[in-house]
Amino acid sequence: MHVHYWQSPEGKEGNFGDDLNAWLWRALLPGDWDDNTDVMLAGAGTVLTHQLPAANRLVVLGSGAGYGSLPDFIHQPHCRCYGFRGPLTARLLGYGEDYVLADPAILIPDVLEVPPLPPNDRQVVFVPHLDSMRRSDWGKVCRMAGIALVDPRDESKQVIRQLARARLVLAESMHAAILADAYRVPWIPVWSSREISRFKWNDWALAVGARVRPVFVHPPSRIGWLDDKMAAVALNDNANLASLSTEQPDLSAAVRELAAQQARRRDRSIMARRRRYLKIRRKLLLPLLNAIGNHPTGRISRTATQLQGLASQQGYLSDEQQFQAARQRLYQALQRLAADRQDGFNDLPKRAA
DSSP, X not given: OEEEXXXXXXXXXXXXXXXXXXXXXXXXXXXXXXXXXXEEEEOSSSOOSTTSOOOSEEEEEEEOOOSSSOOTTTTSTTEEEEEEXXXXXHHHTTOOGGGXXXXXXXXXXXXXXXXXXXXXXXXXXXXXXXXXXXXXXXXXXXXXXXXXXXXXXXXXXXXXXXXXXXXXXXXXXXXXXXXXXHTTOOEEEEESOTTSOHHHHHHHHHHHTOOOOOEEOOOSSHHHHHHHHHHHHHXXXXXXXXXXXXXXXXHHHHHHHHHHHHHHHHOHHHXXXXXXXXXXXXXXXXXXXXXXXXXXXXXXXXXHHHHHHHTTSOOBOOOHXXXXXXXXXXXXXXXXXXXXXXXXXXXXXXXXX
């Protein structure tokens, strides 16, 4: 069996929430892992998209949907689903509540022990989304705010240790919140872009009994501000997706909202507008901003003040009982997967030619 997870093209850039798949599954399921086998495990992350590679035999445990169209083979005989990241993915794919697990990363504290720091040594940390990290100087923002920056591109175990030792995690990266919650470190969703997927966040949160109450902060860079405005026009405005709230979840409405978003993304006029913007961004805006400055002091200061205010707040944790129930569901699914692997997946047919 081999595991599939998102990796940047040519491996140029890491993202800890995806990279953790490289060692997590080997720790949870010791045994033979061979990249050349015909059984592929869809790992943690939003990998249930049309970009999921075809495999002779596919097993799914804790994966999520939410980007682009769905894989057209998810219901075929060669695919076995043990369960998904949360109830939104399960509903989107046409499965019932029995298939709701959680993000497998919530089990990491069982395989990566992190000695705690004394209370006075624990810091407030901010973890940007990967795209946000690329376009904004969050290091300057965090220094001004007096908090620590955790780069999501760093080695995954290093990032996780920083999260586990924090006093509070300000998370734009969803897996920063997932890992903080797993180590029972309070967290606050802090978003600087409308491109953040509320569907993904709520999919995980509903599975573990957490509530997602995002705080929107100003993008600290000019290009971040422009990208956010373009997202409002060409992609979606996540701030208005009230039906995706974890306060009173309406799963059917959430799935309808996502379908509407995806239809909008496929709209030819919107796609053309998006392509024009990206071309102008690459050829004109980025060179211009490099010349005049992408990070005005006022923008940096405004965002830093917002983060500084959040650093004194208490933060959130998932409900302990629901969190433990989610862990139990994952371990039960892992036991079923381990038994099937022991039998060589003999009752799982290969994909039809």
